[in-house]
Amino acid sequence: MMDNLLILVKGLPLLALGVAAGATYPPIPLDLTTPVQHRIAINSPTSVRIAWNTYQQLGQPCVQYGTSQSSLSQQSCSTSSITYPTSRTWANVVTINGLTPATTYYYKIVSTNSTLETFTSPRSPGDKTPFNISIVIDLGIYGKDGYTIDQDETKRDLIPHIDPSLNHTTIGRLRDNIDKYDFIVHPGDIGYADDWILKAHNWFDGKDGYQAITETFFNQLAPISARKPYMTSPGNHEASCQEVPLTSALCPSGQKNFTDFINRFGRVLPTAFMSTSPDQQAKVNANKARLLANPPFWYSFEYGMAHIVMIDTETDFEDAPDQPGGSAGLNGGPFGSYLRQQLDFLEADLASVDRSVTPWVIVAGHRPWYTTGTSDCQPCKKAFEPLFYKYGVDLGVFGHVHNSQRFAPVVNDTADPNGMQNPKAPMYIVAGGAGNVEGLSKVGKNMTTNRFAYDEAFSYATVNFLSEQRLQVDFINSETGAIFGSVRVV
Numbered sequence: 500m501m502d503n504l505l506i507l508v509k510g511l512p513l514l515a516l517g518v519a520a521g522a523t524y525p526p527i528p529l530d531l532t533t534p535v536q537h538r539i540a541i542n543s544p545t546s547v548r549i550a551w552n553t554y555q556q557l558g559q560p561c562v563q564y565g566t567s568q569s570s571l572s573q574q575s576c577s578t579s580s581i582t583y584p585t586s587r588t589w590a591n592v593v594t595i596n597g598l599t600p601a602t603t604y605y606y607k608i609v610s611t612n613s614t615l616e617t618f619t620s621p622r623s624p625g626d627k628t629p630f631n632i633s634i635v636i637d638l639g640i641y642g643k644d645g646y647t648i649d650q651d652e653t654k655r656d657l658i659p660h661i662d663p664s665l666n667h668t669t670i671g672r673l674r675d676n677i678d679k680y681d682f683i684v685h686p687g688d689i690g691y692a693d694d695w696i697l698k699a700h701n702w703f704d705g706k707d708g709y710q711a712i713t714e715t716f717f718n719q720l721a722p723i724s725a726r727k728p729y730m731t732s733p734g735n736h737e738a739s740c741q742e743v744p745l746t747s748a749l750c751p752s753g754q755k756n757f758t759d760f761i762n763r764f765g766r767v768l769p770t771a772f773m774s775t776s777p778d779q780q781a782k783v784n785a786n787k788a789r790l791l792a793n794p795p796f797w798y799s800f801e802y803g804m805a806h807i808v809m810i811d812t813e814t815d816f817e818d819a820p821d822q823p824g825g826s827a828g829l830n831g832g833p834f835g836s837y838l839r840q841q842l843d844f845l846e847a848d849l850a851s852v853d854r855s856v857t858p859w860v861i862v863a864g865h866r867p868w869y870t871t872g873t874s875d876c877q878p879c880k881k882a883f884e885p886l887f888y889k890y891g892v893d894l895g896v897f898g899h900v901h902n903s904q905r906f907a908p909v910v911n912d913t914a915d916p917n918g919m920q921n922p923k924a925p926m927y928i929v930a931g932g933a934g935n936v937e938g939l940s941k942v943g944k945n946m947t948t949n950r951f952a953y954d955e956a957f958s959y960a961t962v963n964f965l966s967e968q969r970l971q972v973d974f975i976n977s978e979t980g981a982i983f984g985s986v987r988v989v
C-alpha cells in the first residue's frame with residue numbers, strides 16, 4: 500500500500516552525502532544447473548507443479564520422484580525454461596501427474612547439484628479430513644534490503660525495531676510450523692522488489708536492486724515453498740519497478756506490467772478443477788470457469804473440504820486500481836480478453852461449487868473493501884461483493900493493509916444478524932501484517948462491523964478446517980508463535 504512520493508522527496512538530499520551504491524545480489528552458483536527459488540503448487544486433485552529457477556536456460560527441466568526416499572523411480576520433464584529482460588535467471592516448471600492423494604512424495608530436481616526435497620500430494624475434493632492452511636500477505640524479504648533495518652520512518656506508521664541479523668519472523672514461523680499446515684495462500688505483495696528505492700545503496704542501480712530483491716526473496720522462501728504448495732495472486736507491488744504513480748513508462752523493459760510475476764507463476768498455478776459433483780449444471784459451470792480462468796491472476800482449486808478462489812484486485816474490472824488510468828497509476832493489465840472475463844470466471848466458478856463435496860468456499864485477493872483505516876477498495880467492493888453474497892462465500896481473505904483484522908459476517912456494510920451461526924454473508928479477514936520493508940499500519944479509523952484488529956507485532960493467519968460445520972481462523976504472532984484473535988464459524 501501507500502505511495503513513495505514522499506520518500507523520494509525526503510530521501511534525495513542524502514545523495515549529496517555520497518551514499519555508497521550497489522545492489523546486493525545473491526552469489527551465482529558455480530554449477531549453473533543448481534536449482535534455486537523452488538516453489539510448488541497444487542495443479543489438480545492428482546497433480547502438482549514443481550518450479551524453480553536456474554542461472555542458465557535448461558533444455559529439458561526434469562524432476563525425479565517417488566514415495567520412497569531411496570527410490571525416486573519416476574521422472575517427469577518439460578521444455579519450459581523462460582526468462583525476461585533484466586532477469587539473471589530462467590524459470591523452469593515440470594508437472595507431476597498421477598499422484599495418489601494425501602501421500603508423502605520425495606523429489607529431486609535433475610541437476611548436478613540438487614538436494615532431495617519432499618511434498619504431500621493434495622487431498623481429494625470431498626475428503627472431509629481436518630486440515631490447516633497458512634495465510635500470509637504483504638510478506639517481503641528480510642536482511643539488508645528488507646524490513647529488519649531501522650530506516651525510512653516516513654514510510655512506516657509504526658514498526659518494532661528488529662535486529663538486522665535476525666531472520667524474517669513470519670518466514671521463520673512458517674518454517675518452524677511447517678508440519679502444522681498443508682499449504683500457503685499468498686494473495687499479493689510478495690517480495691517488495693519495487694521498494695528498492697527505500698534503501699540508499701540501490702539508488703544508482705534500481706534495475707539491479709529490483710532484480711536482487713526478487714532473487715533474494717525467493718531464495719529465502721524456498722525452504723518453505725519447496726515443500727508446501729505456495730498459491731499466490733497479484734498485489735500492487737507486483738505491478739511495476741516502483742510505486743510512484745504514472746512513472747512506470749520509465750521502468751526498464753521486464754520490470755513493468757507484472758512481468759516477473761507472470762514469468763514466475765504463469766505456468767505454475769492451476770486454472771480451475773473439473774467438477775466431481777454428480778450435478779450436470781455444476782460440471783457445465785466448472786468447465787466454463789476453466790476456460791475463463793487466467794492464472795496467475797485468477798484461478799481456483801479444491802482441497803479436501805475447501806473450494807478456494809484466487810482473485811486479482813489490481814486489474815480486470817471497472818475502475819481497477821492498477822490498470823491504465825486507474826487510481827494507483829501503475830499501468831498494468833488488463834489481462835482478460837474482455838473487461839468482465841474475471842467476473843464471469845468468478846461467477847461460473849462459484850456457481851460450480853457443490854457444497855456436499857466442498858462445504859467451505861474461500862475467496863482470497865489482495866485489496867480489502869472491509870478494513871479499518873482508509874485503504875478500502877471501493878471499486879473492488881462494487882465488482883466482487885455481490886458475487887460473494889449471491890454464492891454464499893464463507894470467508895474473504897485480504898491484505899494490503901499491514902496489520903491483522905477480522906470482520907463480522909457482513910454485506911453492504913451491515914453485519915449479518917445471524918452472526919457466526921450459519922451467516923448468509925461472508926466473514927472477512929485482513930492478514931497483511933506478515934512484515935515487509937514498509938512496516939506495520941496503524942489500525943486507524945474503526946468500522947462498526949470490525950470485530951478485531953491488531954497492529955503491534957508482525958503476524959499472519961491460519962485457517963483450520965475442523966469439520967464440515969466448523970472453521971477456525973487464528974492469528975499468529977510471528978515472533979512468539981502465540982495464537983490470538985481466534986474465532987470459529989459454524
Ligand SMILES: *[C@@H]1O[C@H](CO)[C@@H](O)[C@H](O)[C@H]1NC(C)=O
Pocket residue numbers: 528529530531533612
Ligand atoms: C550447490 O548448491 C548449493 C546450494 O544448494 C550451493 O550453495 C553451492 O554453491 C552449489 N555448488 C556449486 C558448485 O555450484
Ligand SMILES: *[C@@H]1O[C@H](CO)[C@@H](O)[C@H](O)[C@H]1NC(C)=O
Pocket residue numbers: 664665666722
Ligand atoms: C535463520 O534461518 C536459517 C535457515 O533458513 C537458520 O539456519 C538460522 O539459524 C536462522 N537464524 C536466526 C538468527 O534465527
Ligand SMILES: *[C@@H]1O[C@H](CO)[C@@H](O)[C@H](O)[C@H]1NC(C)=O
Pocket residue numbers: 629630631678679680963
Ligand atoms: C492445526 O493447527 C493447530 C494449531 O496450530 C494444531 O494444533 C493442529 O495439530 C493442526 N492440525 C493439523 C491437521 O495439522
Ligand SMILES: *[C@@H]1O[C@H](CO)[C@@H](O)[C@H](O)[C@H]1NC(C)=O
Pocket residue numbers: 756823830831832833834
Ligand atoms: C500488459 O500485458 C497484457 C498482456 O500481455 C497486455 O494485454 C496489456 O496491454 C499490457 N498493459 C500495458 C499497460 O502495457
Ligand SMILES: *[C@@H]1O[C@H](CO)[C@@H](O)[C@H](O)[C@H]1NC(C)=O
Pocket residue numbers: 888910911
Ligand atoms: C446490497 O446493495 C446492493 C446495491 O444497493 C443491492 O442491490 C443489494 O440487494 C444489497 N444486498 C443486500 C443483501 O442487502
Ligand SMILES: *[C@@H]1O[C@H](CO)[C@@H](O)[C@H](O)[C@H]1NC(C)=O
Pocket residue numbers: 942945946947948949950951952953
Ligand atoms: C471497532 O468497533 C466494533 C464495534 O463497536 C468493536 O466491536 C471492535 O472491537 C472495534 N475494533 C477496534 C479495533 O477497536
